[in-house]
Amino acid sequence: MNTIAIFASGSGSNAEAIVSYFSERPDVSVGCILTNKADAGVIDRAKRLGIPCYYFDNSTMREGEKPLALLRELGVELIVLAGYLCLITPVYIEAFPQRIINIHPALLPRFGGKGMYGVHVHRAVIAQGESLSGITIHLVDELYDHGRHLLQATCPVHAHDTPETLAERIHHLEHRFFAPTIDHYLQNELR
Numbered sequence: 353m354n355t356i357a358i359f360a361s362g363s364g365s366n367a368e369a370i371v372s373y374f375s376e377r378p379d380v381s382v383g384c385i386l387t388n389k390a391d392a393g394v395i396d397r398a399k400r401l402g403i404p405c406y407y408f409d410n411s412t413m414r415e416g417e418k419p420l421a422l423l424r425e426l427g428v429e430l431i432v433l434a435g436y437l438c439l440i441t442p443v444y445i446e447a448f449p450q451r452i453i454n455i456h457p458a459l460l461p462r463f464g465g466k467g468m469y470g471v472h473v474h475r476a477v478i479a480q481g482e483s484l485s486g487i488t489i490h491l492v493d494e495l496y497d498h499g500r501h502l503l504q505a506t507c508p509v510h511a512h513d514t515p516e517t518l519a520e521r522i523h524h525l526e527h528r529f530f531a532p533t534i535d536h537y538l539q540n541e542l543r
């Protein structure tokens with residue numbers, strides 16, 4: 353059994369898509385969701401989905417001792433960052449080498465790095481006059497948005513797009529590709 357932990361800071365739509373994708377699988381489970389935001393929408397989603405959800409403040413998450421003890425206790429083998437807005441510190445990378453996956457709402461290496469998340473990314477893509485945007489699913493290392501790419505998927509940027517309309521197409525890509533990419537990584541690279 354592969355046990356996944358999801359880290360999320362927002363509404364949790366990607367977390368729900370991942371839980372749904374693996375819900376009928378006897379060999380993979382989402383063991384828990386961790387959040388660094390006490391009022392994150394993912395908390396209510398986790399309750400509705402029957403997934404244990406734990407809150408740790410930013411300092412505790414960065415330091416890592418309590419969250420990592422919980423992950424070990426639950427037998428977690430893979431961490432998935434699904435809208436988690438905090439830098440993963442080296443303690444996690446040491447504990448889970450090549451076992452932390454992130455999704456970024458742009459085609460890295462462009463439009464990545466500190467401060468490039470959510471609507472900020474979409475504003476930058478539109479401001480630069482890009483004709484394509486998309487998602488990058490990648491392994492996590494010590495730098496923001498830097499690790500090995502597992503998958504990129506694209507969508508057009510239209511002349512009339514707003515950050516919100518572009519975000520809608522990006523969310524569609526995230527929900528379509530994130531869980532299958534996690535599954536492929538589990539089946540082909542962690543065996």
